[in-house]
Amino acid sequence: MNALGKHLLLELKGCNKEVLNDIGFLKGALLAAADEIGATVLGESFYQFAPQGVTGVVVIAESHLVIHTWPEYGYAAVDIFTCGNSVQPEKAVEILVGKLGSKNHSEIEMPRGILDT
Amino acid sequence: MNALGKHLLLELKGCNKEVLNDIGFLKGALLAAADEIGATVLGESFYQFAPQGVTGVVVIAESHLVIHTWPEYGYAAVDIFTCGNSVQPEKAVEILVGKLGSKNHSEIEMPRGILDT
Numbered sequence: 001m002n003a004l005g006k007h008l009l010l011e012l013k014g015c016n017k018e019v020l021n022d023i024g025f026l027k028g029a030l031l032a033a034a035d036e037i038g039a040t041v042l043g044e045s046f047y048q049f050a051p052q053g054v055t056g057v058v059v060i061a062e063s064h065l066v067i068h069t070w071p072e073y074g075y076a077a078v079d080i081f082t083c084g085n086s087v088q089p090e091k092a093v094e095i096l097v098g099k100l101g102s103k104n105h106s107e108i109e110m111p112r113g114i115l116d117t
Numbered sequence: 118m119n120a121l122g123k124h125l126l127l128e129l130k131g132c133n134k135e136v137l138n139d140i141g142f143l144k145g146a147l148l149a150a151a152d153e154i155g156a157t158v159l160g161e162s163f164y165q166f167a168p169q170g171v172t173g174v175v176v177i178a179e180s181h182l183v184i185h186t187w188p189e190y191g192y193a194a195v196d197i198f199t200c201g202n203s204v205q206p207e208k209a210v211e212i213l214v215g216k217l218g219s220k221n222h223s224e225i226e227m228p229r230g231i232l233d234t
Contacts, residue, residue: 004187005194007126009227045160045176055181057174059162063185064174068198070121070230077122077229079196081185110126110225112194113187 004113005063008089010078012096014103020071023048023056029099030058030065033092039065039082062087067096076100081112121230122180125206127195129213131220137188140165140173146216147175147182150209156182156199179204184213193217198229 019025027046034041039060046056052072058065063081070076078096082089097105136142144163151158156177163173169189175182180198187193195213199206214222 004190004192005185007194009124009229011229011231013232042164042172043162045162045174047159047176049178055159055176057162057176057181057183059164059172059174061166063172064183066174066181066183066198068122068180068200068229073121073230073232075121075230075232077124077198079198081183081194081196083185108227112126112128112185113190113192114128115130115190115192 003111005081005083006089007110007112008080008093009108009110010093011106012076012078012100012102013074013105015074015076016101017071017074019100020069020074020076021052021054023054026054026056026067026069029096030056030067033095034058034060034065036095037089037091038087120228122198122200123206124227124229125197125210126225126227127210128223129193129195129217129219130191130222132191132193133218134188134191136217137186137191137193138169138171140171143171143173143184146213147173147184150212151175151177151182153212154204154206154208156204
């Protein structure tokens, strides 16, 4: 099966609630993850919500990383979408699970762009 | 099943190849889709690749819309991630399928943030 992209959908539960509301920390964590997997960062946008919660996007030449957090539930949804063989998205999972202190995480990999040959 | 977020993963095949490389058109299409589903747009970032292809993100208060295009294959990957009950993400599917002229599309809905109760 040959797909153009690899999309990892992470469910991070049991996270450090303070970290999930710390926009600066989360920006650093996603940028560190992008760097670690060998991605080329093109830009980033992070938003703090009231009373709590953060949304962050890091656009990479190889596609994107996105995080949405619900500090009140200790939960974060993370997407790591990459294309090409030069990046290793699985490395980002370990980094983000560690930085967010998730005690219970799950991961689904969705191939994207399976073209008829 | 009660989930915090609803994530639609769209595979748009058989699209109009010129449109898939038109960054201005794609930005307009995603913003129109965000507007149509009742989302609050917080920001957007679009990037043109060489020799072809576009990546675009629209961050909304309710989460995000993302597109990655491969004009050479007439293919676009689209994600529509929303939370809350005030938006109707399914409406965006119809709009984007129409605007991109996709002759063959598929859609997977992934619930995000199913918490233990």
